[in-house]
Amino acid sequence: MFRFAHNNLNVLDLERSKKFYAEALNLHEVGGIDGGDEFKIVHLGDSFGSHHKLELKWIPNRTTPYDLGDNGVHVAFTTKNFAEAHALHEKMNCICHENKELGIYFIKDPDGYWIEIMPE
Secondary structure (H helix, E strand, O other): OOOOOEEEEEEOOHHHHHHHHHHHHOOEEEEEEEOOOOOEEEEEEOOOOOOOEEEEEEOOOOOOOOOOOOOOOOEEEEEOOHHHHHHHHHHHOOEEEEEOOOOEEEEEOOOOOEEEEEEO
16 A cells, blocks of 8 residues: 655755765665755665665755754665675775674764665
């Protein structure tokens, strides 16, 4: 009856975030909504044609970072080449937590959101 559509992240610098997600996760712009002076929404998709999108929402007049508080909500991605992904994220210096027992790690985006990386 329902199909998962997207996760939304509010971002302070849209271009910086788009660059990060392109480099770190190979996500590219696949659509969005231009709200003029009020907001801009960019939908990012993967190269596999997944239905689920990552939605970045940018408010032009916002100048202070978002307070993420103790919110543990995160987005998770799988990869066929875990070692290659880990090396890339080490080079980018964006790994913020690693759980070797579970075989996963987290990267942090420019706004402080955590993204889980796990093997397929």
